Amino acid sequence: MNPTCPGPTLGVVGGGQLGRMLAEAAAPLGVDVVVLDPTPECPASRVADQVEGAFDDPDAVRELADRADALTLEIELADPDVLASVGAELDVPVQPSPASLRTIQDKLVQKRTFADAGVPVPEFVAVGDAADLEAAVDTFGGCMLKARTGGYDGRGNVPVRPGDDYDAKLAEVGAGDGGAMAEELVDFERELSVVVAAGADETRAFPLAENVHEAEILRETVVPARTDTAVAARARDVALDTLDTLDGRGVFAVELFETADGDVLVNEVAPRPHNSGHWSIEGATTSQFEQHVRAVLGWPLGDTGLRGTTVSANLLGDVADPTTAALRGVEDVYDAGDAHLHWYGKREARPLRKMGHVTVSRADADPTELLDAVRGLRDGLTFTNSDAADQRAEPDSPQ
Structure with a gap:
């Protein structure tokens, strides 16, 4: 569909933080967003309209499609068969294709698809x-x-x-x-990812990201990745080859292992914006979220160039039990000047739940030094009610 402003309405299956950031990126383009999510007042509902219902409920998906000019997703729990059926019934395009979602949802099918195409995998x-x-x-x-x-x-x-x-x-x-x-079990040097935007007439890859995990949860992303140019080039080629096995438009995140001998293996693929691409909001000319909106609508893609060395650190729930979300220490992030806090709008903090992230982007900065600086900012944020946290001055709140 041709770009217009105001533009079309995009229906998104899923209303978590990814849906929220998609809606935030869509708004300046004149694109309205409606999300489908079973959670009342889901995080995206603060910035988008919401259809309340299960991700695989045909009636709820039909209501979403009835209010949208195109459908996409921000969570793999969407039902590809329902999406395909409703999209065809109401003549609403679904991107990426339900077939690609079906392939990716089953990790064994996903790996077999890649291996059969010659994509390197464990x-x-x-x-x-x-x-x-x-x-x-x-x-x-x-x-x-x-x-x-x-x-x-x-x-x-x-x-x-x-x-x-x-x-x-x-x-x-x-x-x-x-x-x-x-x-x-792969003996890897580092975990990497390439976020790739597949548009109507072109495909653009973002710079290679290095991902730091702990307990299988992504903690920090460093861009550019701290590896050599040969590995970066190989990772990009592998990511693009991986996308050749999938159909449809949108952003895909290709997670990779860099092995001890310099090879690159595909771990998994997500058919949507990804946690390892959050850095792009401040660090790239066009964020992964804006690229996804452009791509699924068939609009020209934006520049994926890097603005500067960028580190993004996840803000996880540091509580022992679920508790009302009240973040302390944010003034230190604001005082940093070049730090950006992203709040996901979740009402309840839970152990290791993703609640937000902090990003800093600086021209010509040393990646390791910037990682240390961002970790310091992130580690100063807490949801706990410790004496140290209570002694921090909190800004007045209208709520």
């Missing part, structure tokens, strides 16, 4: 029961066990070593009737 096998898992452990000398569907932020993934209780490990990942997949 060795893997299907696992249906404890005997299969034992055989995989024997073959690989230990493995990463992954539920085929539903896992995210480390959920559904667990390392398995020889002699472990294999039935218990299968239960831990929630393999269920869908089975699981076992991958070799």
